[in-house]
Every structure is written in structure tokens, then in C-alpha cells.
Amino acid sequence: xxxxxxxxxxxxxxxxxxTVFWTMAFPIILALLFNATLRNVDKISxxxxxxxxxxxxxxxxxxxxxxxxxxxxxxxGEGRIFDLTPVSEEEADxxxxxxxxSGYFTAGDPVTVTAGGSGFEASLMQxxxxxxxxxxxxxxxxxxxxxxxxxxxMTSLNEKTEYLRDVSISDAExxxxxxxxxxxLAMACLYAGFWGLKETEDIQADLSxxxxxxxxxxxxxxxxxxxxxxxxxxxxxxxxxxxxxxxRYVLAIDFGMHTDLVLLTTAAGCLLGLSGGAFIGAVVRGSxxxxxxxxxxxxxxxxxxxxxxxxxxxxxxxxxxxxxxxINPVNLLTDAYYNIYYMPSxxxxxxxxxxxxxxxxxxxxxxxxxxRRQKYASL
Amino acid sequence: MWQNRLTLLIYITVxxxxxxxxxxxASTDQSYQxxxxxxxxxxxxxEEDTPLVEGLRTALSGNAVFVDVKDTPSxxxxxxxxxxxxxxxxxxxxxxESFMKGEDxxxxxxxVPGSFSGTYISEKLQRWLxxxxxxxxxxxxTDETMLAAQMNxxxxxxxxxxxxxxxxxxxxxxxxxxYYFKYLxxxxxxxxxxxxxxxxxxxxxxxxxxxxxxxxxxxxxYSVQFLLAGASFSAGLWIVMMMLVAVFNGKSFFQGTTLxxxxxxxxxxxxxxxxxxxxxxxxxxxxxxxxxSTIVPLGFSFLGGVFIPQAFxxxxxxxxxxxxxxxxxxxxxxxxxxxxxxxxxxxxxxRSSILVVLCFGAAFLAxxxxxxxxxxxxxxx
Numbered sequence: 001x002x003x004x005x006x007x008x009x010x011x012x013x014x015x016x017x018x019t020v021f022w023t024m025a026f027p028i029i030l031a032l033l034f035n036a037t038l039r040n041v042d043k044i045s046x047x048x049x050x051x052x053x054x055x056x057x058x059x060x061x062x063x064x065x066x067x068x069x070x071x072x073x074x075x076x077g078e079g080r081i082f083d084l085t086p087v088s089e090e091e092a093d094x095x096x097x098x099x100x101x102s103g104y105f106t107a108g109d110p111v112t113v114t115a116g117g118s119g120f121e122a123s124l125m126q127x128x129x130x131x132x133x134x135x136x137x138x139x140x141x142x143x144x145x146x147x148x149x150x151x152x153x154m155t156s157l158n159e160k161t162e163y164l165r166d167v168s169i170s171d172a173e174x175x176x177x178x179x180x181x182x183x184x185l186a187m188a189c190l191y192a193g194f195w196g197l198k199e200t201e202d203i204q205a206d207l208s209x210x211x212x213x214x215x216x217x218x219x220x221x222x223x224x225x226x227x228x229x230x231x232x233x234x235x236x237x238x239x240x241x242x243x244x245x246x247x248r249y250v251l252a253i254d255f256g257m258h259t260d261l262v263l264l265t266t267a268a269g270c271l272l273g274l275s276g277g278a279f280i281g282a283v284v285r286g287s288x289x290x291x292x293x294x295x296x297x298x299x300x301x302x303x304x305x306x307x308x309x310x311x312x313x314x315x316x317x318x319x320x321x322x323x324x325x326x327i328n329p330v331n332l333l334t335d336a337y338y339n340i341y342y343m344p345s346x347x348x349x350x351x352x353x354x355x356x357x358x359x360x361x362x363x364x365x366x367x368x369x370x371x372r373r374q375k376y377a378s379l
Numbered sequence: 380m381w382q383n384r385l386t387l388l389i390y391i392t393v394x395x396x397x398x399x400x401x402x403x404x405a406s407t408d409q410s411y412q413x414x415x416x417x418x419x420x421x422x423x424x425x426e427e428d429t430p431l432v433e434g435l436r437t438a439l440s441g442n443a444v445f446v447d448v449k450d451t452p453s454x455x456x457x458x459x460x461x462x463x464x465x466x467x468x469x470x471x472x473x474x475x476e477s478f479m480k481g482e483d484x485x486x487x488x489x490x491v492p493g494s495f496s497g498t499y500i501s502e503k504l505q506r507w508l509x510x511x512x513x514x515x516x517x518x519x520x521t522d523e524t525m526l527a528a529q530m531n532x533x534x535x536x537x538x539x540x541x542x543x544x545x546x547x548x549x550x551x552x553x554x555x556x557x558y559y560f561k562y563l564x565x566x567x568x569x570x571x572x573x574x575x576x577x578x579x580x581x582x583x584x585x586x587x588x589x590x591x592x593x594x595x596x597x598x599x600x601y602s603v604q605f606l607l608a609g610a611s612f613s614a615g616l617w618i619v620m621m622m623l624v625a626v627f628n629g630k631s632f633f634q635g636t637t638l639x640x641x642x643x644x645x646x647x648x649x650x651x652x653x654x655x656x657x658x659x660x661x662x663x664x665x666x667x668x669x670x671x672s673t674i675v676p677l678g679f680s681f682l683g684g685v686f687i688p689q690a691f692x693x694x695x696x697x698x699x700x701x702x703x704x705x706x707x708x709x710x711x712x713x714x715x716x717x718x719x720x721x722x723x724x725x726x727x728x729x730r731s732s733i734l735v736v737l738c739f740g741a742a743f744l745a746x747x748x749x750x751x752x753x754x755x756x757x758x759x760x
Binding site for chain 1: 419442452453455456457459460461462463465467469483484485486487488489490491492493494495496497498499501502503504505506507508509510512513514516517518519529532533534536537538539540541542543666669670673674677678681682684686687690691692693696699
């Protein structure tokens with residue numbers, strides 16, 4: 001009988017095209033929009049590119065061989081920081097006005113930088129000019145006080161000592177755009193609540209005509225409910241897996257090396273969504289629209305606080321009110337995906353999973369207590 | 380419309396909350412203001428406290444904002460991933476002693492690979508240490524206090540920097556007002572499309588329609604009355620949203636540029652109403668209206684640059700975005716936001732963008748009316 005209920009319920013649920021749209025097509029459409037707009041934000045806003053700069057090609061520049069050499073050293077090769085063009089002052093002004101260059105250097109005492117505005121490009125030009133002047137001052141200072149150290153000074157000036165060592169925190173790239181997609185997957189998991197909501201609507205005889213009919217059948221209510229819930233779980237898990245595959249293989253969102261843990265998190269998310277939806281369906285008294293509104297309102301608030309619309313909110317919440325992060329299931333799911341992808345250790349991931357399991361237990365127990373052994377005077 | 384008051388209230392509340400949070404966060408958010416900032420967020424973790432380390436920190440303070448981050452792998456990973464900091468410097472214990480011996484110790488640095496801020500801070504650190512090493516390796520200084528004194532004098536030598544009005548617009552400064560009006564594009568579209576479309580669904584109900592056309596009013600009068608009702612609601616919503624600016628940010632409201640923001644929003648309001656009318660005409664069920672009134676405003680807002688600045692979008696996306704009214708709305712909004720006052724606004728950009736939005740509205744209305752007429756003719760035949 002359980003298998004029969006399961007199969008029939010599966011067919012019944014799949015015919016609900018509106019719910020299938022909101023739980024599967026809508027997250028995929030959102031993923032496409034995220035991909036079109038958010039995916040390259042880090043790359044465009046942060047990527048280093050050599051600064052377009054000019055130098056005034058006058059007599060002072062030709063005469064100042066040290067400055068010329070220093071500028072050429074940072075304007076050639078793969079690791080260059082400037083794309084340098086020697087031009088006349090008039091040309092430099094024109095290039096700056098039409099935005100072709102970020103600024104230009106003028107040799108002299110001191111070297112001057114003319115920039116089109118503040119910003120990193122202009123600051124980098126200023127940093128270079130400052131450093132050149134400071135190095136020149138230090139060399140002159142040393143020659144004045146320690147003339148015998150000339151050879152050592154020349155050796156030091158010519159050797160290129162590397163004082164910085166790059167250290168990675170994680171094997172993965174810190175691509176913050178991924179967290180928008182993790183939040184989206186978390187949202188899709190919680191949208192399984194639509195199915196959960198439907199299950200309680202269709203099992204409590206005072207809530208829908210279908211439930212009234214089902215309650216008259218000679219099948220135990222528990223068996224009926226859990227078989228139906230299993231059908232909902234299969235559908236929602238399939239939807240989320242399709243979304244995951246779409247994100248992973250079509251949009252190339254990196255979830256890290258632990259696919260097994262991603263699947264575990266997704267399954268926990270689905271169960272959470274289902275149990276949460278069922279809990280709202282059982283506890284909130286009112287129309288179906290009201291219950292859907294409550295569920296959507298809670299999910300979308302969770303998404304907002306987890307940084308799906310704006311990442312800064314999540315950071316500020318974790319700094320100022322970390323407890324809000326722990327009671328927000330969307331944040332727990334997002335954090336679990338993020339930990340799998342980026343964190344060097346998985347300690348926090350398991351804490352997230354434990355918190356998710358606690359939520360599932362509370363919602364399931366609440367639903368069970370609410371709907372068990374209900375009798376109806378008349379149907 | 381009254382039946383949808385709860386939806387309306389939810390939309391407006393969420394919108395106001397977002398606008399306030401976003402504008403409050405904007406002043407501290409570096410990731411979206413990268414090219415207007417001269418400083419980058421740095422976590423400076425020193426395992427020793429020496430004059431050399433202090434000198435390094437002081438030298439860096441002109442290029443960095445130091446952020447306190449807990450020194451644990453998890454906290455540091457979080458800070459870098461979510462761009463609380465863009466650069467992490469760790470000074471290992473014994474660094475100063477080794478440096479003063481003329482050895483070449485190294486600082487451990489972590490940054491976003493290939494980032495501008497990474498190159499910027501690395502360049503500063505490397506050059507400062509190279510200059511300091513000249514004094515050490517030539518024997519000019521023998522201890523850290525002497526080195527600090529010499530480096531202080533050396534750092535005082537700086538290049539002269541002059542700014543020139545390049546004519547190139549700097550990125551828009553997102554004040555409360557500009558954020559508010561930017562997000563308004565989403566809220567106006569979401570509310571107006573859903574309400575207008577639902578209204579159309581109600582009026583297109585077969586029985587109601589037949590009853591209406593039994594009454595002694597002409598088809599023209601019916602359409603005009605319907606459109607006027609829609610326009611009145613749209614104007615009412617626009618007025619409410621303008622009043623909310625005054626309530627939440629009275630100071631900003633009385634700026635000269637508010638007039639331009641408001642005119643731009645009014646054009647978008649009319650466009651959104653027309654789009655709602657079109658969707659309501661084309662949709663065949665409430666479910667379709669629900670789906671379209673969620674996806675269309677979201678799609679327009681994402682592609683048009685409401686949620687993400689247009690400057691950070693790829694060329695392909697921007698090319699597609701030009702076919703959405705939100706793109707032109709945001710363009711006008713950014714042009715107003717970039718200006719210091721009313722007189723310096725690029726009025727040509729604002730005017731042409733508003734015109735494009737109105738053209739979109741006219742096109743949506745024309746298609747909607749044509750579809751409506753066709754449907755009426757079809758049902759009458």
C-alpha cells in the first residue's frame with residue numbers, strides 16, 4: 001500500500017505545474033541572471049591590469065637616466081605595472097582628457113604626477129614616484145654619510161631581493177561571486193517547503209477536500225503521510241540535483257572537491273525545506289495563500305540575511321549578531337557549501353550540518369505532534 | 380487593488396529596509412568603490428613588536444585601512460573571501476632581527492590572486508623594504524631606532540601630485556538618494572506589473588467582461604476609464620514613494636537633483652504600468668501572471684544594473700541590457716548621482732535616457748492595446 005500511495009502521489013505532485021515552476025524553473029532562471037551579472041564582478045572590479053600612463057618626453061626626462069631606467073623597468077615584460085607612452089605635454093593633456101591614460105609623469109626635481117582623478121591607478125603612479133624619490137634620497141643620503149659604502153650601495157641597488165612570500169589560505173580561489181550561487185541553491189532547498197506545505201494541506205481533513213477524501217481511505221494516516229512525504233522528497237531532491245548539475249556543469253560554479261559533502265548538504269537542505277514547509281502548514285492556521293506567504297517571507301528574509309542580495313549584510317550580521325546566522329537555515333546551508341569549497345578544514349561545515357539536523361528534528365517533531373491522532377466530527 | 384494591499388505593504392517594507400541597509404553599508408563597502416578609493420583593507424598580523432615593524436605599519440597607513448581580524452585560519456579565510464580585507468600581511472617572529480643583520484627575510488602575504496589591490500600593496504611593501512635595506516646593507520644604521528629615524532626622513536620625500544579635470548566621469552557616488560532611486564526601479568516594476576496584470580485578469584474574466592459590455596458604455600470609454608484607473612494608481616504609488624524619501628532622508632529630499640531623480644522615476648512608473656497592462660493582456664492565468672510579475676522585474680533589474688553597477692558588467696551583458704528599460708533608468712540615475720549639484724548634471728544623458736524609457740512604455744502600451752483589441756474582436760466573433 002505504501003508503494004501504491006508513493007507512486008500515485010508522485011504522479012499527482014508532478015501534475016502541479018505551478019509548484020514545479022517555482023521549485024525548479026525559477027531558481028534556474030535566477031541562476032542565469034546571477035551568472036549574467038554577478039559572475040564577473042570580482043574579475044572586472046579587482047583584476048590587475050597595467051596602468052595606462054604617459055611620461056613627458058622632454059629634456060629633463062632625457063637627462064634623468066635613473067628615472068628613465070626605473071620607469072622602463074616597471075613598464076616592460078609580463079609583470080609590468082605601467083603601459084607607458086612617452087609623449088609631449090600637450091599630447092599628454094589630450095590623452096588624459098579623453099581618458100586614454102590615467103595620468104602622466106613629468107621628470108624634474110621633484111618628479112610630478114598629473115592624474116585625472118583619485119583611484120587605484122593614480123595611487124599606483126604616486127606610489128611609484130614616491131618610492132623612486134625615496135630611493136634616490138636614501139642613496140644620496142648614504143653617499144653623503146658613508147662615501148666608502150659606494151660599492152655596497154651599488155650592489156644593493158642592482159640586486160632584486162624579494163621580501164614578500166605569497167601564502168595561500170586555501171587551495172580554492174577566493175571568488176566571492178560563488179556565494180551568491182550557494183545562497184541560491186540554499187533558497188532552492190528551502191523552496192522544497194512548497195511540497196511540504198502541500199503534504200500537510202493534503203493530509204489534514206479540515207484543510208482541503210482532497211485530504212477529507214484521503215482520510216476516509218482505510219490506510220493509516222502515518223503511512224499515508226510518510227509515503228506522500230517520500231514522494232515529495234524524491235521530487236524536490238531531483239529538482240535540486242538538476243539545479244546543482246546546471247550550476248556545476250553549465251555555469252561552471254566551483255563547489256570544491258568534496259562532491260559527496262555537497263550532496264549530503266543538499267539532501268539535508270531538502271529535508272529541512274520539506275519539514276519546514278510541513279511545519280508551517282501544520283502550525284499556521286489560515287488560508288493556503290497565507291501559509292505560502294509566511295513560508296516565502298521567511299525564506300526570502302533568510303536569503304537576504306544570508307547575503308543573497310548583498311553580501312555585506314551577511315558579514316555585518318556575523319560580526320554584530322552571530323546568533324542570527326545560526327538560526328537562519330539559508331545562512332547555514334550557504335555556509336556549508338562555502339566551507340566545502342573554500343575552508344582549509346571542515347570543522348565549521350560539520351557544525352552547520354549539526355544545526356541543520358537540529359532544525360529538521362524540531363520541525364518534524366512539531367509537525368508530527370500537531371497532525372497525529374486528529375479526529376474529525378464530520379467530513 | 381485594495382485586495383493586494385498586503386503584497387504592496389510587504390514590497391514597500393522590504394524595499395525600504397534594503398535601501399537603508401545598502402546606503403548605510405555603501406560608505407564602508409570597498410568592493411564596489413574600488414577605483415574611487417586610494418586605500419585598501421589590510422589585515423596586519425605582526426608576531427613581534429619592533430621599531431621596524433612599527434615603521435612598516437606607519438608607511439603603509441597611507442595606502443591601507445587596517446582591519447582587525449581574528450588570527451585564526453577560519454577567520455582569515457572568511458575575511459579574504461568576503462572581502463572584509465583584500466590583503467593579509469604576516470610579519471614572522473625574528474623578522475626584524477634577521478633584516479637588521481642584512482639577511483633577506485620575507486613577509487608572508489596573502490591576497491586575492493591577480494588583484495589590483497594585491498599588486499598595489501605588494502609594490503608599496505617591497506619598495507619600502509628595499510629602501511630600508513639600503514641603509515642596513517651599507518652599514519649606515521646599526522640599530523632599528525636609527526633605521527626608523529632615517530626612514531622617517533626618507534618617507535618625507537614625496538612626489539608632487541596634481542589633479543586635472545580629465546572630463547572622464549568618475550563612478551557614481553551612491554548616497555542614500557541614489558540607492559533609493561536605483562532600487563525603486565525594482566519595486567515599481569514588481570508592484571505595478573503584478574497589480575496591473577492581476578487587474579487585467581479580473582477584468583478579462585469572461586462573465587465579468589460580458590456583463591461590462593452589456594452596460595451602456597462604449598468600448599473606447601471602457602478602455603480610457605481602465606487606463607486612467609491604472610494611471611491614477613501608478614501616480615499614487617509614485618507620490619507615496621516620493622513622500623517616503625522625505626520621511627527617511629529629509630535632508631537629501633531638498634537637493635536640486637531630487638527633481639531629476641523623481642522625473643526619471645515617474646517615467647519608469649509609467650513604463651512599468653504599461654508593461655503590467657501588456658503582461659495582463661497576454662497572460663492566460665493567474666499562475667502565469669504570478670510567474671511573469673516576479674521574473675520580468677527581476678530580469679530587468681539584474682540586467683539593467685539595479686542590483687549590480689553597470690560598470691562591473693561584461694560588454695555582452697551590457698549590449699543585451701540596452702534592450703531593457705531598467706538599463707536606461709539606471710543610466711540616468713547614475714548620471715545624476717555622479718554630479719555634484721544640479722548644474723553639473725549631464726542633462727543630455729538624463730533627458731535621452733528618460734525618453735528611451737518613455738518610448739519603451741509607449742511600445743508596451745501599443746502592443747497591449749493591439750492585443751486587447753484582437754482578443755475583444757476574437758471573443759465577439
